Amino acid sequence: GAVVSQHPSWVICKSGTSVKIECRSLDFQATTMFWYRQFPKQSLMLMATSNEGSKATYEQGVEKDKFLINHASLTLSTLTVTSAHPEDSSFYICSARDGGAWNTIYFGEGSWLTVV
Amino acid sequence: KQEVTQIPAALSVPEGENLVLNCSFTDSAIYNLQWFRQDPGKGLTSLLLIQSSQREQTSGRLNASLDKSSGRSTLYIAASQPGDSATYLCAARLSDSNYQLIWGAGTKLIIKP
Numbered sequence: 001g002a003v004v005s006q007h008p009s010w011v012i013c014k015s016g017t018s019v020k021i022e023c024r025s026l027d028f029q030a031t032t033m034f035w036y037r038q039f040p041k042q043s044l045m046l047m048a049t050s051n052e053g054s055k056a057t058y059e060q061g062v063e064k065d066k067f068l069i070n071h072a073s074l075t076l077s078t079l080t081v082t083s084a085h086p087e088d089s090s091f092y093i094c095s096a097r098d099g100g101a102w103n104t105i106y107f108g109e110g111s112w113l114t115v116v
Numbered sequence: 117k118q119e120v121t122q123i124p125a126a127l128s129v130p131e132g133e134n135l136v137l138n139c140s141f142t143d144s145a146i147y148n149l150q151w152f153r154q155d156p157g158k159g160l161t162s163l164l165l166i167q168s169s170q171r172e173q174t175s176g177r178l179n180a181s182l183d184k185s186s187g188r189s190t191l192y193i194a195a196s197q198p199g200d201s202a203t204y205l206c207a208a209r210l211s212d213s214n215y216q217l218i219w220g221a222g223t224k225l226i227i228k229p
Contacts, residue, residue: 006159032215043120043219044205093159097215105215107152109159 003027004096006108013084013115020080021111023094029074030096034105035067038091047092050077084115118143120208122220130228131198137191137223139206144184147212151180151191152205154222160205164191196227 003026013019023033032051036044050056050071058064068080081088093110119142129135151163164173164180166189172181179192193200203224207217
């Protein structure tokens, strides 16, 4: 079946540095990808929606200059957390829409970010 | 605005028991509802997806039901096993054209051997 690969699964970075998380659709073309964030004991919250070749649409309260999303191809979207701070430590997960399979949405495995 | 609630937040039961996890949503106009499993430090595993026109879906020891009129979905786990210990999340998709999922906060399930 369709697979969405997310990398890295775990990342620790120093405060002030940037970290990039990749989300790849392995056997389908993902017209749309979604990025979610989950803080401990809270629901997953949608951060942004990205369509291939266009700028991402960010949800209210999400800083687009801090969370850079690039969806340059139909199989790859990246989330870059710039100038990371400890409060950015969270679980980030992407999902991708397979436009060729009744718009089924598949999820990546998620990435745990710890900023120290 | 659609809100999804899962109660209880945590549940601990002895091995072998049948159990029910609850998910409620405020707006009955949903496209589908999905149940996921999240293991500590890991990603999400999709368990069952119920379309708005369906009333239930079954997979092995899992059965999910959907009652749109009352804004409720339940996940029934039969003959629970320690390996079922995880956080269970439900998420509602709003419409055919809207792919955003609205998530509950999850129920942390512990099955005691």
